[in-house]
Amino acid sequence: MGLDLIPRGEMESLNPFIALGLGWAGLIYGVQMSREDLAKVDLAVIRLTLVQALIVLAGVLIITFILFVFIFNLSVVETFVASFVIASSAAISSPTALALMAPSLPKSRYGAIRTLKLIATLDVVPAIIAIGILFCFFSAESGSQFSLHRGMAFLSLSIIMAIALAVLFRLFGREKYHDDEELTLLIGYLVLIAGIAFYLRLSPLFLSFIVGVILANVLRADDKIFKMLFSTEKPFYVILLIITGLLLPPFSYSLVVVAIVVVAVRLWLKVIAMERKGSMVLDEHKTAGHHAGFSLVAQGALAPAIGLNYLLTYPGEGPKLAFAVIVFAMIANEILAPFLIRRAVGSEPQ
Amino acid sequence: MIFVRKIVIMVMLLCLAFIVRELQAPMGQTTPLAQSAFALGFLLLFAFLFGRIATIVKAPMITGFLVAGALAGPFALGIVTSQGAEPLRLMDNLALALIAFSAGGELNIGQYKQHVKSLMWTLGAQTLFVFTLVFALFSILFISIDIFHGSTLISVVAALLLGIVATANSPATAIAVITETRSSGPVSNMIIGVTVIKDVTVIILFGLAISLTEALMGAGGGVGFGFAGHILYELAASVAVGVAIGFVMISYLEGGDDNVALFLVGMGLIVVEICLYLEIRPLLAAIMAGFVVENISAKGEKLMQGLRRSSLPIFVIFFSLAGQGLDMDAFLDMWPLALTLVIVRMIGVRFGSIYGVTKAGEDASIGRFAWTGFVGQAGVSLGFALMISTQFPEWGPKLATLIVAGVVINQIAGPIMMKRSLMLSGEAEIETGSQEKKLSDNAGLVS
Numbered sequence: 016m017g018l019d020l021i022p023r024g025e026m027e028s029l030n031p032f033i034a035l036g037l038g039w040a041g042l043i044y045g046v047q048m049s050r051e052d053l054a055k056v057d058l059a060v061i062r063l064t065l066v067q068a069l070i071v072l073a074g075v076l077i078i079t080f081i082l083f084v085f086i087f088n089l090s091v092v093e094t095f096v097a098s099f100v101i102a103s104s105a106a107i108s109s110p111t112a113l114a115l116m117a118p119s120l121p122k123s124r125y126g127a128i129r130t131l132k133l134i135a136t137l138d139v140v141p142a143i144i145a146i147g148i149l150f151c152f153f154s155a156e157s158g159s160q161f162s163l164h165r166g167m168a169f170l171s172l173s174i175i176m177a178i179a180l181a182v183l184f185r186l187f188g189r190e191k192y193h194d195d196e197e198l199t200l201l202i203g204y205l206v207l208i209a210g211i212a213f214y215l216r217l218s219p220l221f222l223s224f225i226v227g228v229i230l231a232n233v234l235r236a237d238d239k240i241f242k243m244l245f246s247t248e249k250p251f252y253v254i255l256l257i258i259t260g261l262l263l264p265p266f267s268y269s270l271v272v273v274a275i276v277v278v279a280v281r282l283w284l285k286v287i288a289m290e291r292k293g294s295m296v297l298d299e300h301k302t303a304g305h306h307a308g309f310s311l312v313a314q315g316a317l318a319p320a321i322g323l324n325y326l327l328t329y330p331g332e333g334p335k336l337a338f339a340v341i342v343f344a345m346i347a348n349e350i351l352a353p354f355l356i357r358r359a360v361g362s363e364p365q
Numbered sequence: 366m367i368f369v370r371k372i373v374i375m376v377m378l379l380c381l382a383f384i385v386r387e388l389q390a391p392m393g394q395t396t397p398l399a400q401s402a403f404a405l406g407f408l409l410l411f412a413f414l415f416g417r418i419a420t421i422v423k424a425p426m427i428t429g430f431l432v433a434g435a436l437a438g439p440f441a442l443g444i445v446t447s448q449g450a451e452p453l454r455l456m457d458n459l460a461l462a463l464i465a466f467s468a469g470g471e472l473n474i475g476q477y478k479q480h481v482k483s484l485m486w487t488l489g490a491q492t493l494f495v496f497t498l499v500f501a502l503f504s505i506l507f508i509s510i511d512i513f514h515g516s517t518l519i520s521v522v523a524a525l526l527l528g529i530v531a532t533a534n535s536p537a538t539a540i541a542v543i544t545e546t547r548s549s550g551p552v553s554n555m556i557i558g559v560t561v562i563k564d565v566t567v568i569i570l571f572g573l574a575i576s577l578t579e580a581l582m583g584a585g586g587g588v589g590f591g592f593a594g595h596i597l598y599e600l601a602a603s604v605a606v607g608v609a610i611g612f613v614m615i616s617y618l619e620g621g622d623d624n625v626a627l628f629l630v631g632m633g634l635i636v637v638e639i640c641l642y643l644e645i646r647p648l649l650a651a652i653m654a655g656f657v658v659e660n661i662s663a664k665g666e667k668l669m670q671g672l673r674r675s676s677l678p679i680f681v682i683f684f685s686l687a688g689q690g691l692d693m694d695a696f697l698d699m700w701p702l703a704l705t706l707v708i709v710r711m712i713g714v715r716f717g718s719i720y721g722v723t724k725a726g727e728d729a730s731i732g733r734f735a736w737t738g739f740v741g742q743a744g745v746s747l748g749f750a751l752m753i754s755t756q757f758p759e760w761g762p763k764l765a766t767l768i769v770a771g772v773v774i775n776q777i778a779g780p781i782m783m784k785r786s787l788m789l790s791g792e793a794e795i796e797t798g799s800q801e802k803k804l805s806d807n808a809g810l811v812s
Contacts, residue, residue, distance in 0.1 A: 028455030034402035172388070179381055186374045187410070190417075195677035199413055202678050207406025211381075213399035214389050250627040327398055 029258060031206060033327065034213065036255035038205030040320040041220040043244055044139050045227015052231075060133055067288035067311070068106040068138040072145065074284040075277055076102035079340075082273050089333050092160060096153050097333035100325045103142040103149075104341045105281040108135035109315025112352045124360045131310045131360070139317055146321055147173060147221025155216045155329045173217050177225035180208055184230060188240060197243050213328065220317075220324050252316050259319040262326065264339045274343035278351075281344070285311050309355035318345045368421060375414050382407050382444050397452050404449035405456065409678070411437055412685035425784040427541045427684045431776060434688020445689050453686060455637065460683035462633035462651040464537045467544070467672045469607075469655025470665055471557045480551075480727075484558045487721030487732065488566065491559070491739060492532045494717030498709050500528035506705070513760050522578050523764045529574045530749045530768055531710045533567045535776070536560040536652070538741035541680045542780050544673065547794035548787045551731050555722075556738030556783075561652055564745060565600065568646070571749055572596030575756065582757075602645045607653020610636055611661070614654060618664035625671035648745075687743055687776070695769040703770035707778070710771070714739045734790040741779030742772045 053061075079098040083089060089097065110132040117128055151173065152166030184204055192200065208226055212219035234240065264270075286308030322341035326334040385403070389395060412433035419429030437445045477484065507513060507520035539560045543553050572595075610632060617628055636654065640647040659665035696703065715736045722732035746768060754765035787793040 028452055030398045030401045030452050031405045031456055033398065034406070176385075183374070183377055183381065186370065186377065189370065193677075195674065196413070198675065199409065199678040199681055203406055203409030203413060203681075205406075206402055207410060210399065210401075210403030210406040211385050214385055214395055214403045216392065216399075253627060327396070 029261065032254050033258050033323065034206045034209035034219070035202060036251060036258060037219040037320055037324055038207075038209035038223045039244075039247070039251040040255065040317055041143065041223030042205060042208070042227040042230075043248070044136075044143065044317070045224040045229075046231045046241055046244060047136060048140065048228045049231040056133060056137075060130060061137065063289075064134045064137040065141060067134070067285060067308075068141045070288040071281055071284045072102045072106040072141065074102075075105040075281055078280045079273065079277060082276060083336070086269050086273065087332070087336055089331075089336075092153065093331060093333040096149065096329070097325075097337040099149055100146065100321060100334075100337045101277060101340050101344075103145045104314065104318040104321040105277060105344070106142045106145075107139045107314060107317050107321075108285075108311035109313040109317070110135040111315050112313035112349070112356060113310060116353065116356050120357075120360055127307070128310075128360055131307060135311055135313075138311070142317075142321065143220055143224045146324065147218045147224070150216070150218040150221065150328065169215075169217060172215065173222055174225060176211060176215070176217070177222055177229060180204075180211070180222075180226050181229040181233070184226070184240075185233065188234075197240075198247075201240070201243055201247070216328060218324055218328070220320060255316050255320060255323075259323065259342055262323065262338070263342055264335045267339070270336065270339045271343055274340045274347065277340060277344045278347045281348075282308070282312060282351075282355075285309075306359040309359035312348050312355045313352035314345045314348050368418070371414055371418055375411070378407070378410055378414070379442070379444075386444070400446070400449035401452035404445040405453055405682070408434065408437055408445055408685045408689065409681055412681050412688075416681065423785075425542050425780040426545055427538065427680055428777060428780050430681055430684035431688035431691070431780075434685035435691050435693065436688075437685070438689035438691070440691075440693035450686060450689055453682075455634075456682050457686045458637040458641075458647055459630065459633045460679045460686075461537060462636045462647050463629060463672060463675070463679045464540050464683060465648045465651030466629065466633070466655040466658075466668065467676070468536045468540050468557065468561050469652040469657075470659045470669050470672065471540070471543075472561060472652075472656050472659060473665070474660050476554065477558055480554065480558070483722055483725035483727045483731075484555070484562065486725040487555065487718055487735075488559050488563055490721035490724065491714055491717030491736075492563070492566070492570075494720070495532045495710055495713035496528040498713040499531040499706065500524050502709050503527050503706070506702070512763065516760075518581065519760050522581055523760065526571075526574055526578060526749075526753055527706070527764065527768065529567070529570050530746055530753075531706065531713075531771075532563070532570070533742055533746045533749065534560040534563055534739045535741040535743035535745070535779070536564055536648075537683065538743060538776065538780055539738050539783070541676075541684065542738075542783045542787065544676050544680075546784060546787050546792075548792040549794075550790070550792035551727075552734045552738075552787065552790045552792050555731055555735040559735075560739065563739075564652070565649065567745065568596060568600065568649075575752070578757075599645045600649065602643055603640070603647075603649035604653050606636070606639055606643070606645065607650040608657055610639075610650065610654040611657025614658050614668065615662040615664060618658065618667050619662065625667060626675045629668075629671050629675070690747075691773050691776070692766075692769045693773070695766040696773045699767045699770040702767055703774055706767065706771045707774045710775070711740060730790075734786045737779070737782035737786040740775055740782055742775040746772050 076098050079101045080094060083094045083098055084091075087094070113128060113132045113135060117125070120128060148166075148170065151169035152163070153161055154165055154169055187200055187204070205223070208223045209219035211217075212222040230240070286306065289306075289308035289311070319338075319342055322338040326338040328334075412430040415429035415433035415436075416426035417429070419426050419432075434445075436442055438450075439445075439447055501524075503524040504521050507524055508517055513519040513523060536557070539556050542548075543557065614632055618625065632654070633651070636651050637647050640650050655668065658668045715733075718736035718739065719729055719732035722735070723729045750765040750768040750772075753768070754761040757764075784793070
């Protein structure tokens with residue numbers, strides 16, 4: 016698609032960076048899921064988050080499945096898995112765009128913006144869990160075939176591995192380190208999590224997410240690991256995006272058409288879901304409740320991470336097609352985000 | 366207690382690695398991504414642990430990284446296979462490029478101007494002493510033990526090449542130990558200056574030696590004096606690429622961005638890719654780039670700060686992969702001869718350094734402490750061994766095995782000796798053992 020400066024063989028050399036990016040993406044969301052912090056969140060917000068994420072996931076899954084059946088020549092199972100991955104990436108939102116725009120938005124809307132940021136942070140949970148479960152029950156090892164027995168075994172394996180890795184980290188983390196030693200430890204740990212996941216054909220995002228959840232609930236909130244993880248956000252995010260760009264398959268009109276449909280359906284479903292259910296938590300800011308779905312349009316780094324996770328674990332055409340659709344859709348969503356966020360929360364409440 | 370905890374973590378890490386491998390076995394072939402990510406993740410943590418243990422026993426961390434790499438590699442535990450490590454070669458080269466930026470950045474002309482005489486004398490004397498001793502002794506040894514099946518010519522030629530290879534050092538090792546101990550002063554400057562300049566001179570000498578060998582043998586892998594020309598091209602192109610990269614780095618560093626680590630990783634990758642494409646030396650190009658930034662702009666300190674911040678993960682990757690690649694079979698095959706080579710080389714290095722420093726009119730104690738910085742050998746020597754093995758397939762592999770076995774000993778012993786010397790000279794800011802004490806002020810990574 017591009018200048019072809021980096022030959023295919025050389026791409027394999029970038030594997031450690033891919034592992035690092037995926038390990039980081041899962042862990043950074045996982046460590047935000049501490050029981051203590053979640054208890055402070057209004058139950059209605061959690062309910063709204065789950066409902067809107069599941070509505071988008073189900074809606075995009077149906078539409079993508081139909082489009083894939085008509086446009087691409089894949090088996091039914093591969094079509095389902097590819098559509099499910101696209102739908103999972105569509106379900107998530109990014110709080111980053113909201114956070115970046117917050118200073119330019121009316122101060123009177125800060126309450127609504129805070130709630131929307133919370134929703135955008137939390138709606139990755141059902142998506143990552145869905146992906147993790149999909150990878151277990153439709154494992155790459157079995158050629159994406161459904162197997163209940165294998166699925167249960169893989170799911171148990173994911174959880175056991177996550178516990179073992181969390182224990183390992185806890186042991187490592189008990190010692191005192193210089194900053195450069197902490198960075199080394201963090202990089203090694205993230206690459207190891209992703210490496211084990213790829214080795215056992217599990218989802219690195221799911222595995223590192225569970226590790227993150229465990230760590231968030233057994234460590235203290237002021238532990239340096241959290242600071243270190245968030246302070247490395249920018250370089251890891253850049254690495255993830257560069258790799259996404261490098262692995263992007265050739266341009267095709269059919270993929271762009273699917274991506275446009277996914278963007279439109281996702282946006283419509285987000286708006287509908289937030290309009291119907293948003294009044295539960297946003298009724299004090301009626302306009303935000305009305306157009307709140309628009310403010311959840313940005314997808315952030317996790318969407319391509321989900322696509323990469325699928326592309327690098329499963330063989331065949333399905334992963335390539337799904338990855339391209341996810342990336343095209345993400346680009347469109349990121350372009351639309353500033354306009355739509357301003358539309359949703361950019362004016363004073365009526 | 367700290368030691369016991371480290372052992373517990375190590376056992377747990379090993380158990381986890383073996384369990385993962387056992388679970389994977391029935392699944393069949395893994396992807397290169399899975400192999401390399403698993404290998405790197407394991408190696409980073411395993412080597413990091415060994416590095417920390419090394420400081421407890423007063424050895425430099427890089428010795429721990431090397432030992433960990435060798436243990437995890439195919440000759441011991443087999444957790445990191447050659448296949449798994451293959452895609453990590455880019456990481457290896459990237460780490461080398463970043464270390465080389467650092468080496469170049471340490472070469473401040475102003476600082477070295479008044480010591481040029483002593484650098485040159487040390488370099489010349491050391492090269493001459495090491496070459497003469499190794500060449501003389503091994504010519505006799507090779508002939509007397511009949512290692513090359515009665516050919517006196519091959520024995521002499523092999524000793525000549527061995528003598529040249531023995532003069533090579535490892536700037537990466539020297540930089541790593543100096544960085545770890547935060548050393549500064551005349552001994553550290555001498556070590557950096559000589560190892561970096563020698564990296565260039567030894568390449569030229571080796572090119573000439575190979576050409577001479579070819580002329581004497583009258584046959585071989587088609588090298589001849591064209592090979593010397595190729596070496597000259599490599600050097601000139603490496604310098605040109607390095608200068609160009611240096612100017613690119615200056616223009617970025619002069620901008621306002623203080624987060625230079627990611628930029629340096631990108632530049633390191635660019636240097637490596639360009640050099641691989643042009644078939645030139647990334648080490649020399651990256652040294653040149655660092656040198657240009659340090660001496661042409663005022664941004665040398667910004668460059669060094671960015672490199673220092675990310676130096677540990679770079680060293681862990683580079684030296685654990687170096688350890689993983691150490692050929693233990695070669696060492697076991699040739700250890701008596703290799704040990705002889707190491708001892709003779711050390712004698713040459715020690716007396717050459719002291720003689721050179723004294724002749725230049727400087728304090729002889731600089732030479733007495735600095736010589737240990739020239740013991741370590743790594744990439745360049747291994748590259749020469751590979752070249753000898755390929756160019757002279759009839760007798761080259763045997764000589765290459767001896768070189769590799771010598772490198773194994775030098776690379777383990779060299780950093781330990783160097784760290785001790787830096788501590789004795791009073792140039793090391795961090796003394797072994799006090800590292801743990803200093804850390805007691807810091808909070809742990811987790812509570």
